[in-house]
Amino acid sequence: MAEEPGTEARRRELSGSLERVRERIRRATEAAGRDSEPALIVVTKFHPASDVRLLAELGVRDVGENRDQEAAAKAAELEELPLAWHFIGQLQTNKAKSVVRYADAVHSVDRASLVSALGKAVGASSRDRALDCLVQVNLDPQAAPGRGGALPEEVPGLSDLLAGTEGLRLAGVMAVAPLGEDPAEAFARLASIAEQMQRRHPGADMVSAGMTQDLEQAVAAGATHLRIGTDVLGARPRVR
Numbered sequence: 001m002a003e004e005p006g007t008e009a010r011r012r013e014l015s016g017s018l019e020r021v022r023e024r025i026r027r028a029t030e031a032a033g034r035d036s037e038p039a040l041i042v043v044t045k046f047h048p049a050s051d052v053r054l055l056a057e058l059g060v061r062d063v064g065e066n067r068d069q070e071a072a073a074k075a076a077e078l079e080e081l082p083l084a085w086h087f088i089g090q091l092q093t094n095k096a097k098s099v100v101r102y103a104d105a106v107h108s109v110d111r112a113s114l115v116s117a118l119g120k121a122v123g124a125s126s127r128d129r130a131l132d133c134l135v136q137v138n139l140d141p142q143a144a145p146g147r148g149g150a151l152p153e154e155v156p157g158l159s160d161l162l163a164g165t166e167g168l169r170l171a172g173v174m175a176v177a178p179l180g181e182d183p184a185e186a187f188a189r190l191a192s193i194a195e196q197m198q199r200r201h202p203g204a205d206m207v208s209a210g211m212t213q214d215l216e217q218a219v220a221a222g223a224t225h226l227r228i229g230t231d232v233l234g235a236r237p238r239v240r
């Protein structure tokens, strides 16, 4: 099949930016004195499925999306590709049924009602394996409501609930560094929340933290999964 015009140029562009981001991760890992690099999840939200296809051809295996409608359409179009889909956006309970059809992991579990909706949705679906769920933590000390994320004091209860829900696997924690604070300090709080979680739930070892702006601080604080969009794909188209 002939490729769309411009595909080759976009492939070269993505190949270059991906290599630069991988180098950035290598350097950050070395600077942090860690022996293993965190995994890269490329956040493809707002970018077309054709970009996701090119990324897969360039060796990307993990992609992140934050809106169910967009993610479901891309996942369906790219079904044959060996990609793991990470849902990283705020999730309404009525979207749980859709998300469990294509998502390998949901990073944004922040309330009990969502745990039960996801558990029910997995039970009713044809999935043959558990859904990895991360508890999203709101690290803002002045917790701006509505930005998503459980408060730190809610994390143990939510983790126990998740761990006890059939069809779901408690996989770890996720956070976005709050605006106006040194991300290193915020990620240090996340690391300690992750440690407490792992003491109770030893398999819950994912720490999803770090975006284009604060990748280095996240690596230094022990992130196991980075969610990088802009630095790989360029600026997101603004209006959709």
Ligand SMILES: *Cc1c(COP(=O)(O)O)cnc(C)c1O
Binding pocket: 043, 045, 066, 088, 089, 176, 210, 211, 212, 213, 227, 228, 229, 230, 231
């Ligand atoms: C969009 C998004 C990212 C990626 O952000 P960039 O700054 O483009 O790297 C990471 N995490 C979440 C939760 C996002 O919504």
